[in-house]
Amino acid sequence: MEFKNFLIGGGAAAMTSSCLQPLDVIKTLLLYQHKVNSIMGCIKYVHEKFGILGFWKGNSASFMRSIIGGGTLFFFLELIREKLGRSSGGLLREILTDSVASFIGRGIAVTIQCPLSVIKVQMENPSHGRKKILGAISEIYGKHKIKGFWKGLAPNLLRDVPYTALSVPFYEQYAKFIGRLTETDKRSNLLNFVAGGLSGFSASLVTQPFDVMKNRAMSGYQFHGHTEYPGLIKGLKIIYEQEGVQGFTKGLLIRGTERSMGQALIWMFYIRLKRFVDGDKK
Numbered sequence: 444m445e446f447k448n449f450l451i452g453g454g455a456a457a458m459t460s461s462c463l464q465p466l467d468v469i470k471t472l473l474l475y476q477h478k479v480n481s482i483m484g485c486i487k488y489v490h491e492k493f494g495i496l497g498f499w500k501g502n503s504a505s506f507m508r509s510i511i512g513g514g515t516l517f518f519f520l521e522l523i524r525e526k527l528g529r530s531s532g533g534l535l536r537e538i539l540t541d542s543v544a545s546f547i548g549r550g551i552a553v554t555i556q557c558p559l560s561v562i563k564v565q566m567e568n569p570s571h572g573r574k575k576i577l578g579a580i581s582e583i584y585g586k587h588k589i590k591g592f593w594k595g596l597a598p599n600l601l602r603d604v605p606y607t608a609l610s611v612p613f614y615e616q617y618a619k620f621i622g623r624l625t626e627t628d629k630r631s632n633l634l635n636f637v638a639g640g641l642s643g644f645s646a647s648l649v650t651q652p653f654d655v656m657k658n659r660a661m662s663g664y665q666f667h668g669h670t671e672y673p674g675l676i677k678g679l680k681i682i683y684e685q686e687g688v689q690g691f692t693k694g695l696l697i698r699g700t701e702r703s704m705g706q707a708l709i710w711m712f713y714i715r716l717k718r719f720v721d722g723d724k725k
Contacts, residue, residue, distance in 0.1 A: 448521040449514035451720060455712035456513020459705055460505045465498035466701040467505065468567045470694050474658040482697055501567030504576055508559035512552040516607065517713065519548030541612040549607035553600055558592035560599060564661040595660030597675045602653035606646045610706055613642035618710075630723070635714050636707045643706030647699050652691040654698055655682065 460467075469485045479488050489497045523544035553560075565579045583591040618629055618638035627634045647654075656678055659666070666673050666681050673681065682690040 445518055445522050447720060448717075449518040451713060451716045452517025452520075453510035453514030455517075455709050455716055456509040457506050458712050459513075459708040460509040461499075461502060462708060463701055463705055464500075464502045464505055464567070466697055466704075467563075468498050468500050470697045470701065471564055471567050471658055471662055473694050473697065474655055475662045475664055501563045501565075504559050504563035504566055504579070508556045508563055511559065512556045513709070515552035515555060516545065516548040519551060520544045520611065523547060537615065538612045541615055542608045545611035546604055546608040550600065550604045553603045554596065557596050557599060561592050561594055561661050564658060595657050598653045598656035598660055598678075601675075602650045602657050606650040606702075609649060610642045610646035610702075613645050614638050614706065614710055617641045630714065630718060632711050632715060635711045639710035640703040640707035642710075643702035643704070644699050646706075647695075647702040651695050651698065652679070655691055655693055658694070 468489060469482060472479065472485045472489065473482065479485050489500075493500065520541075521544075524540055527540045527544070561583060562576060562579045565583065566576070587594065618634060621627065621634055621638055622629055625634070629635070656675065658664075659682075660678065666678055686693070
């Protein structure tokens with residue numbers, strides 16, 4: 444029943460992305476330009492220019508992307524866990540199995556969903572005005588042809604794959620620790636929410652620089668002296684030369700909040716949906 448895990452994971456990811464889309468819109472604007480450099484300033488800008496619905500710019504592409512990405516991740520996560528026999532070893536085996544399974548699952552998911560990621564970032568960027576999916580596709584293809592849909596894939600992989608390979612074992616160990624500490628069953632929504640939130644924030648700290656690069660590459664950001672995305676290494680060098688180390692921490696607060704809430708919600712939704720599908724009414 445591996446396909447069941449795809450549907451449950453996709454559903455959990457889609458619900459989570461819809462809840463957190465406003466944070467993605469704010470983060471994209473914050474990283475795209477240098478005139479509005481505060482979270483409150485970005486919130487005010489989006490609201491004044493587009494109204495309340497502006498905070499859900501790009502939600503249609505985000506929703507589709509999340510179904511594919513979340514479904515693929517949980518499909519491979521559960522499949523590889525079963526094949527490797529996660530529960531048959533000690534703590535180290537558990538952590539390694541979770542890391543390997545999530546590393547492979549997320550790597551495949553990121554590559555498959557990259558075109559939707561590019562479309563999503565283009566749509567949610569307030570500097571680009573109101574875009575529909577077909578309009579974004581037409582503009583990306585017109586400027587960059589097919590390769591434009593995989594723009595920023597390298598930093599996206601370097602951000603998301605290590606992030607997931609860290610956040611999944613973090614979640615499992617946090618859930619186990621909190622469960623023992625509070626004598627709470629893993630079926631508890633609150634336990635899964637707290638453990639997911641802690642895992643998301645912990646993993647986001649490690650992968651922050653690649654999130655900055657990924658957003659700028661996909662949003663059409665004009666790197667100093669370059670009209671096009673100059674590649675991963677040169678792009679990182681430009682950010683460091685122009686903004687210093689601080690450039691790599693830009694958006695950390697909003698991303699840490701987004702990732703913490705994202706992991707909190709997705710694990711709560713995933714465990715809840717899985718219990719419902721399996722007929723567990725408790």
